Amino acid sequence: MITFGDYIQPKSVDEAYESLISKKSARLIGGGCFLRMGNRRIGLAIDLSQAGLDYIKDAGEEIEIGAMTSLRSFETSELLKEHFGYMIGDSVKHIIGVQLRNIATIGATVYSKYGFSDPITALLALDADICLYQGGRMALGDFLKEVGHRRDVLEKIIIKKSNKRGSFQTLRNSQVDYAILSVAVVDDEKGIRISIGARPGRAALAIKAMEYINSKGLCEEIASKAGEIAAEELHYGSNNRGSGAYRKELSKILVKRALLEVSK
Ligand SMILES: Cc1cc2nc3c(=O)[nH]c(=O)nc-3n(C[C@H](O)[C@H](O)[C@H](O)COP(=O)(O)OP(=O)(O)OC[C@H]3O[C@@H](n4cnc5c(N)ncnc54)[C@H](O)[C@@H]3O)c2cc1C
Structure with a gap:
């Protein structure tokens, strides 16, 4: 208690x-x-x-999401849908049920850096920044690499607008269980970003796979190869939801699937 x-x-x-x-x-x-x-x-x-942290705002070149925004508002926001399609909604729709998503907040989720977090995987692929009251603005990717937790208040998450197309893919033992693996891919004018979470460690970018695909262009064969590279370059561990070997195999499929979806 x-x-x-x-x-x-x-x-x-x-x-x-x-x-x-x-x-x-x-x-x-x-x-x-x-x-x-x-x-x-x-x-x-x-x-x-x-504390005035429940909002999703159009801030010109960027969209700001206050820390106290519920996962449900994050999932259903028309503004987020308009700019980033269905990937944001897809990244939270499996989390337990609407009642929980009406209460759980995006700020707590990001601040806590849970390895199993689905929305963190999506936000990393979207190249989001975070704003901490003391620590100021920083890239989510840098924040995730920090060991331990700062004593700070996460104020908001910022996503730069661009011509983004995204895909979020996950596999779970049942609809509302924690993910065995989650993959998010975003394609915009700067190229393709691939983020893999629930390995079961914190989400990380598959940098070598990104370099490969951005130098080659996207087709089925290249998407398969990128999946294989992503499977090799990151560490996949075991827990009661799946073994490291299983996750590694799965990453090939989910990365390929997400890449082909953004190529449509
Ligand atoms: C039963 C259950 C199943 C879940 N399944 C999934 C799942 O499948 N996938 C998934 O991605 N997530 C899952 N989650 C996690 C959920 O999505 C939220 O990430 C989680 O509940 C935290 O949000 P909260 O608002 O409840 O945080 P709280 O419980 O209020 O806080 C969590 C931590 O964050 C700190 N904190 C809160 N707000 C801030 C802030 N603004 N700045 C700094 N620190 C802050 C708190 O001090 C605390 O340490 C699950 C949660 C539950 C309870």
């Missing part, structure tokens, strides 16, 4: 951050879905629901 000492609802990110650093046992609360599965006492619970 999770218990709180004090509980506050700051009205701004400034206030949330000051409270966070005021006490070692302080903890931010997004939707609270993941936190509540644990067993701990939180000295100061800082509920971000009133």
Whole structure:
């Protein structure tokens, strides 16, 4: 069971951050879905629901997604659909059910860097940036490479607009289970990006496969070869959902499938 000492609802990110650093046992609360599965006492619970972080905004060249945006708003946003097609919705639609997606937040998801995270895999392929209250703006890819967790508030996620076409592919033992593997591919004017998550480690880019495909152009044979390169260059581990060897084989198929989908 999770218990709180004090509980506050700051009205701004400034206030949330000051409270966070005021006490070692302080903890931010997004939707609270993941936190509540644990067993701990939180000295100061800082509920971000009133801090003005629930929005999806058109900011000219970019789209900004506030940290307290629910996974359901992320999934159904017309603005995101208009610019990035179905891949964003596809990356969250398997997460448990609508009730949970109405509560769980995108900021907590990204900040927590869960290896199994489907939306992180999609956002990495979309070359998203994040904005931290103290740490400022940085590429999501750099944030994911950092070991451990900063003591900071994730304010928003930023995706640059461009002529992006994307595909999100995943395999699960059942519809709402955690992914055995997830793959996202984005093709835009800068080239193709391939991100692979749930290996079961954090999502990472398949850089060699990207270099290969961007130097060759996209057809079925090249897509198969790119899948093989991606399978070799990243580490695939084992857990109770699948073995490393299985994930490695699977990555060939899902990368090829995603590449062929964006080529249509
Ligand atoms: C039963 C279950 C099944 C799930 N299955 C999947 C799945 O298949 N695929 C998938 O991708 N995800 C899955 N998830 C994870 C889910 O998508 C969310 O990532 C998760 O619930 C965290 O979101 P939350 O808002 O509930 O975070 P919370 O529980 O509120 O917080 C999680 C952590 O993030 C910190 N935090 C919250 N907001 C911020 C912020 N703005 N800045 C900094 N730190 C912050 C909190 O302090 C805490 O440490 C599942 C979750 C549950 C509960």
